[in-house]
Amino acid sequence: MKQPTFFLSHGGGPWPFMDGDYRRAHAPLEASLQALPASLPARPKAILMISAHWEEAAFTVMTSPAPGMLYDYGGFPAHTYEVVYPAPGDPALAERVVALIEAAGLPAARDAQRGFDHGAFCTLVPMYPQADMPVVQLSLRQGLDPAEHLALGRALAPLRDEGVLILGSGFSFHNLGLMFSGRGQAPSVAFDAWLQSALPSPEGRAQRLQAWAQAPAARQAHAREEHLLPLMVAAGAADAGAGSCNYHQTDYLGGLTASSFRFG
Template sequence: MLILNTLTILIQVVFIVFMSILSMNILKYFTGTLRTMATVAPALFVNHGGGPLPLLGDKEHAGLTVFLRDEVKKHVNLKELKAIILVTAHWEEDVVTISSGKHHDLYFDYYGFPPESYKYRYDAPGNPELANRIHEKLKNSGIDSKLDPKRGWDHGVFVPMLLINPAADIPIVQISVLNSQDPKKHYELGEALQEFRKEGIAILGSGMSYHNMREFRFGRNQDHVVNTEFDEYLTKVCTAKDEKSRREGLYSWRDQPGATEAHPVRAAEHFMPLIVVAGAGGTAQGERIFNWDMANTFRLSAFIWKGL
């Protein structure tokens, strides 16, 4: 009888332990699934401003500096990001070019600024493995590309990133835009990059939603916004509920009222990163997260796509 009772107790103990382990594994499975779902990284377009001015405390860039330094992190959980694929307006090539070094020095591609603006450091690591995977993905998508292990990170990279993530602890792969400035090719580039978001890798476009150098020099402080119509169009297509409207709206961007004033012909390189990011947005609806008038004249907008 004693042996039978002991055996019964042992069976009960084994059963309890088994059920506990099973419950823990089930819980681990579902929390792991939820964690995987939560790591989908955003596609985000930001304005980087004029040269190093957002870093130098320029009054006309104050709103942009605050956005990059304080507001971006409200929309992007930097701690969850495994890497950033950063498409910069300041690198134009015949084919998509991908930075592939373990480390990239800074490329100070501006002139006429104070000496301190040529002493910045941004020591975030590169990611050669990711660069090679992007290269392979583009190849499989029918998009010509090449790797570049040497070119430095230009100010389209380090100016916004010094404000967004001064810790410099997220690997970055810098990608060029195409000098053809073909909207279809840039949108398709974004579509090809979209799958990396599922791994917690953000797609960040760095450019300007308005970029007319002549007007920046001679048309400042007019006390009225000069690109209202174009900005309204841009907001409409980027926040469209269906991806088709977004795509078709950006394919035809050059035909929109105010487009040439916002981005002169053959000088639309600062608009291309936005088209790439929009292509990486998937079927999700975009959201405008920044809308500000630089020098009370030039309206700048930033957009994010959080879902797929």
């Protein structure tokens, strides 16, 4: 059955492996991720994960049958640098992804050494805690061109009919300077309101996303847009599918507004 696509706000660092107030701050996000598999039309055959935490000169696909871990965060408890999410890779899916990207005239490459970064494993742990779902990670492309990432999504759209769940993992608000200074509340509200209005209707959605930097508080919400680009891939793969918000929190880490979205 045809799978939807998702843009997921993935939270801060290795939060699923922590306890206390920091973990509790992620409770609404955790609940939304735990509920996601049951909302699907069928169990996926595999997941294609586009994470904000991987950029390459070409769209690069993880090809390992048993990916390792990449602890791409700092300042967290020691045990969070030893956690493991042992989901299998899917080399056949990786080759299919390369073929689709190249057929669309976009540059593609392979990486047999790359491990799961926290944009990937911190969304997957609540969704599939048994780590029994095959996962392939796909990078962003350096330059962070919105149109190019929308085109990537369109190229990947056939995977939806093949039972592959396409997940874009980023964050609807990602300005750490404003976040940690307590000045992020207003821009996060303003930009989130634009997302809520821009994403539901497929009519003109691609044009709105290409011009995202003109949205209210856009460059305050995303001083650098790597955490927004996975949205372009998910929306591009959705084609004419309607969008809906499947996670919305107005008190994330002291008052930020954050959201995730489903397409199709």
